Amino acid sequence: MNFDWNVIWTHRGALWDGALMTVGLTVLTMLLAVPGGILLALMRLSSNKMLSSASLAFVEFFRNLPLILVIYWAFYVMPIAFDVQFSALTTALVALVLNVSAYNAETFRAGINSIRKGQMEAALAMGMSRRQAMFKVVIPQAARRILPVLASTWISLFKDTSLVSVIAVSELAYTSMQIRAQTFRVLEMLTAMAALYWLMGYPQAKLVDWIHKKYGVKE
Amino acid sequence: MDVDFSPIIENWRFFAGGLGVTVLLSVISAVTSILSGLVIALLRLYGPRWLSTVLVFYVDTMRAIPILVVLVWIYFAFPLLAGVTFPPFWAALVGLTLHIAAYASEIIRAGIESIRPGQTRAGLALGMSRAQILRKIILPQATIRMLPAFGSVLTMAIKDTAIATVIAVPELMHRAETVAGQSYRPVEVFTTVMVLYFLVLFPVTRIVDRMYQKLAHLGRS
């Protein structure tokens, strides 16, 4: 069995584009999923029963489904539901954003709830509105606890972008596997794919560790 | 929009078979992952320095590489290297275990380290050996604290088995794709499968949540 590792170098352009797409998807998803998660968390924490239940249902829905299924489902249902043809990229983004927003919602909610009730009471006792108390006292403290969890979610998201390859979005996994199909260089391309993910993911994992250490809860 | 669920009803046995494979693969990989994770954690905590470094590298690698990539590599690339082929189910089992065991080992390591050193000292003072202390004092306490996290390992395994569809494991996701492709009724098929996955996962996540609540007071302070 002979291996031609040159094929990786030959296709470096496509692989680079794939890697960029992976990173781009991760960044864009998180940019949308953080406000999404905040919105859902606020809905859940509000005293309005309808908003609270809607948020709970949304979060439970996505916590209990495999992402790859959500991606497929979005791919088939979105054109029918909205009577518009969406690009695979848009579909992928929608599925990813909805999924990560649900997880972020839980993260934000748990973070806010972890702040002692007394802090809210002290702020209210001064005459602050609930809103002021939230934004000036509770959230700044919760942010410290939320950041490490958000960092872990980021890494999961980075890996999950590989799943959108199943609907032919040209991120790293899809691109690598396309090249494999074209060149029949299975071992080389699949190893290259793994290596490229590793090169991007390993430093991120170490960064997440650092964040956990720096912002770890020392109650 | 016309709705036709007949392809699902006609093929219910096909789906049931897929669901069975999903459950089987999930449970087995959860168990193998936790057991492997235990071995890895113990080797990291009590083994030689060099082994610890290697294992840390392995754990961090699994945090960096998507499970999809691991599964695909084991099924398609490994045979070319080693000359042996894996049937899809076993390739998936190995891949899932490899990936999830890393996560499990971190849970176990954190669980063991969360037991106060005073407990070990008390055991030593009584004249127990390190192995006895581990078995009789540390692991029992740590296991209770880690139970909710193990539940999360199970939910992780269940969701990850769906990814095994890309290496043609005949689990539920794969069966759904087959029927959807043949019947041209993807919306009905995938919606049904969504409900099925939800029905499997929801009880597990509920139990995990309850366990976290009940054991919260035992968590590290």
Add this chain to the structure above:
Amino acid sequence: MTSATQQGNGATATAAPRKGADQPPVLVYENVRKMYGDFVALNGVSLQVNKGEVMCLIGPSGSGKSTLLRCTNALETLNGGRVLLDGIPLPTRETEVRKVRQRMGMVFQSFELFPHKTALDNVAMGPITVLGMSEADARKRAMVLLEKVGLESKAGNFPANLSGGQQQRVAIARALAMEPEVMLFDEPTSALDPETVGEVLNVMKKLAQEGMTMIVVTHEMSFAQRVANWVVVFENGAILEEGPPAQIFENPTVARTRDFLGHLGWNG
């Protein structure tokens, strides 16, 4: 402090009128009821707080004293009865409740300083956020108050770098920054080391001498005896007895008051 003269068996009459009795009371509690599920925390409590009075609420844990305090600034809602501030019942709409809360200051057992702000910024926070004061003015006021509680040198410290007693003194300054008419203290020294209890009680004594209306839930009996103008004994969500400290501590009319004080090892 005027002392009680005993007449007959158990009944007492004060030699001088209760402090602030010449003016309408600041706070009136009318038949206040509060329940948590089936548990009755306050069982129709009626009480009056006069202007400039230092009132101490004492009693066993769970007897309702903290609950009454928290009903005063609407941190708890009532299940029955009313609380009147200057003759007006507490409002229910949040925007109006906030205005009422600005007129009262509260000090918590667990201090509840905001850990992400310095001592100075903690004290300035109320005026800036609630009163809309400029940062510069608020900080000036905060500095004056920190001097008052003896902590001007710690203005730039974060709560994590302050002892318990220091944190509580900052908390008192923070409450005073809103220029309240009434100060509510919820077991202010219960979470403190014995050495630091004194520094907080001294600040409270100074406040009392300046004529602040104070309601203090406390277990510090010597403080109650020496600084309070009026002592209220709680048991099981109701008032057991109330009167000037001399009556409560030296000649209580109700036997169970004697029991409670005896349990605390109080020899009077």
